[in-house]
Amino acid sequence: GQQVMQIPQYQHVQEGEDFTTYCNSSTTLSNIQWYKQRPGGHPVFLIQLVKSGEVKKQKRLTFQFGEAKKNSSLHITATQTTDVGTYFCAVNFGNEKLTFGTGTRLTIIP
Amino acid sequence: DAGVTQSPTHLIKTRGQHVTLRCSPISGHKSVSWYQQVLGQGPQFIFQYYEKEERGRGNFPDRFSARQFPNYSSELNVNALLLGDSALYLCASSPGTSYGYTFGSGTRLTVV
Numbered sequence: 320g321q322q323v324m325q326i327p328q329y330q331h332v333q334e335g336e337d338f339t340t341y342c343n344s345s346t347t348l349s350n351i352q353w354y355k356q357r358p359g360g361h362p363v364f365l366i367q368l369v370k371s372g373e374v375k376k377q378k379r380l381t382f383q384f385g386e387a388k389k390n391s392s393l394h395i396t397a398t399q400t401t402d403v404g405t406y407f408c409a410v411n412f413g414n415e416k417l418t419f420g421t422g423t424r425l426t427i428i429p
Numbered sequence: 430d431a432g433v434t435q436s437p438t439h440l441i442k443t444r445g446q447h448v449t450l451r452c453s454p455i456s457g458h459k460s461v462s463w464y465q466q467v468l469g470q471g472p473q474f475i476f477q478y479y480e481k482e483e484r485g486r487g488n489f490p491d492r493f494s495a496r497q498f499p500n501y502s503s504e505l506n507v508n509a510l511l512l513g514d515s516a517l518y519l520c521a522s523s524p525g526t527s528y529g530y531t532f533g534s535g536t537r538l539t540v541v
Contacts, residue, residue: 417474421470422470
């Protein structure tokens with residue numbers, strides 16, 4: 320079935336270092352969403368990207384949608400302990416079903 | 430405004446029993462979706478309802494069913510529970526299918 324691959328699966332960084340997670344699909348996507356799930360919590364919507372090559376920023380977070388609309392990335396600058404959690408990309412393949420990526424679990428070393 | 434509310438928050442059931450999980454979406458949101466999240470994995474799509482009609486169904490057995498009521502609240506029913514049904518069940522609502530989803534805090538189901 321259609322799926323999205325996310326890398327890396329885990330990332331451990333020193334506080335203050337940058338972090339990036341990547342999401343890849345074999346098919347062209349109409350849009351892509353990003354969610355953050357804190358340990359023990361529920362997914363929280365961060366952003367939706369729609370346009371080819373789109374770049375959006377939210378404070379220290381930068382989201383990109385690839386030119387071919389087959390991949391996306393989330394970059395966090397100067398990580399803080401509040402950034403801990405699992406970051407998921409999610410896509411709708413046109414069948415009313417939001418498919419989540421495998422997630423990248425970020426841990427911060429103070 | 431209240432967010433997406435789910436009840437109960439925790440539930441312990443025995444194999445073979447039936448369970449009903451409930452979800453109230455954000456006011457004005459007509460789309461409700463259900464997800465199953467097993468520990469260490471991403472949410473897996475179960476159902477989506479929009480305007481009380483089923484719009485999508487994931488790869489789950491017929492033991493799983495759902496419905497949406499006129500006030501857009503929703504129920505997820507699981508029959509003949511198996512140990513493997515133990516998971517966090519998440520409900521999400523959105524204004525429509527092209528928007529980001531707001532998730533509830535989930536129902537933690539344990540089947541023993």
